[in-house]
Amino acid sequence: FEESSLNSAAETRLTDKSETxxxxxxxxxxxxxxxxxxxxxxxxLTYGLIVSSLWLTGSLIVLFTxxxxxxxxxxxxxxxTVTDDATEALLRSLATNExxxxxxxxxxxxxxxxxxxxxxxxxxxxxVLPTLWWETTTQEERKAVLIHELSHWRRGxxxxxxxxxxxxxxxxxxxxxxxxxxxxxxLEEECCDAEVMYRLPGAGRSYASA
Numbered sequence: 001f002e003e004s005s006l007n008s009a010a011e012t013r014l015t016d017k018s019e020t021x022x023x024x025x026x027x028x029x030x031x032x033x034x035x036x037x038x039x040x041x042x043x044x045l046t047y048g049l050i051v052s053s054l055w056l057t058g059s060l061i062v063l064f065t066x067x068x069x070x071x072x073x074x075x076x077x078x079x080x081t082v083t084d085d086a087t088e089a090l091l092r093s094l095a096t097n098e099x100x101x102x103x104x105x106x107x108x109x110x111x112x113x114x115x116x117x118x119x120x121x122x123x124x125x126x127x128v129l130p131t132l133w134w135e136t137t138t139q140e141e142r143k144a145v146l147i148h149e150l151s152h153w154r155r156g157x158x159x160x161x162x163x164x165x166x167x168x169x170x171x172x173x174x175x176x177x178x179x180x181x182x183x184x185x186x187l188e189e190e191c192c193d194a195e196v197m198y199r200l201p202g203a204g205r206s207y208a209s210a
Contacts, residue, residue, distance in 0.1 A: 004110065022169055064170045066165060070121065077126055080108035086185055091127070091146055098199045099150040107146075118149045120158035141210035144196050147193045151195040157188050 002183065014177070087107055095104035105118065105125035119126045127149045154156070164181050171177045196207055 005204065045054065058172045059169050062169050066168070073119070074111065074121055076110055077108060077122070077128060080126075081111045081131065083107045083109060084121050091144070091150075094143060094146050095150055098147055099154050099195075101150065101154055102181040104150070105153055115147050116149060118152045118158065120153075122159075125153060125158075137210055138206065140200075140203055144200055144207035145210050146195050148192045148207075152188070152191040155188070157192075160184065160188070 001174040009123055081153050083106075091105045095101040107127045107129065109129055111132075113132075114128060114130055116127070116129050116133070119128050127146065129145070137145075164184070167177060168181070193207075197204060200207070
């Protein structure tokens with residue numbers, strides 16, 4: 001009986017040792033799997049963090065660079081010269097009679113060399129023209145250029161510029177964005193040129209010289 005008890009106790013100890021060894025082996029395997037999973041995830045997290053940081057840096061650079069240009073040009077517009085009553089009357093007449101607009105932007109002259117453009121920022125949209133150009137052009141040339149800029153306003157091209165600006169902040173890294181932006185700008189200019197030819201059929205030579 002004593003011998004049987006000893007054998008049973010020995011078997012119990014062996015079983016406990018086997019179970020303990022199996023548990024330790026299972027724990028070791030779990031730890032090994034966890035460690036390997038962490039090693040796999042670590043490079044992915046590092047890569048994602050690097051990409052996100054680069055994207056955010058590029059977006060901030062585009063945002064602040066473009067915002068700085070907008071602020072500087074807006075200051076230039078605020079310091080621009082107010083045109084006379086005859087010019088404002090001409091612009092209102094062209095806006096109403098030629099471009100089918102209910103309201104007209106204002107015209108401002110700047111002493112710097114800039115191309116004629118529509119500046120939509122502010123309480124009132126502004127057509128910005130270089131003073132030297134305005135003083136050396138004929139009435140027909142002025143009409144053609146003013147209709148061109150009024151066409152931009154009527155078409156709502158300034159809203160397209162806003163969407164393009166937002167897209168450039170988010171997708172600055174994509175070359176197709178910049179290619180598409182240049183192509184879109186070219187098509188806008190061609191549409192406004194066609195609008196001038198439609199509104200002023202006999203002003204082709206004057207418009208070309210302007």
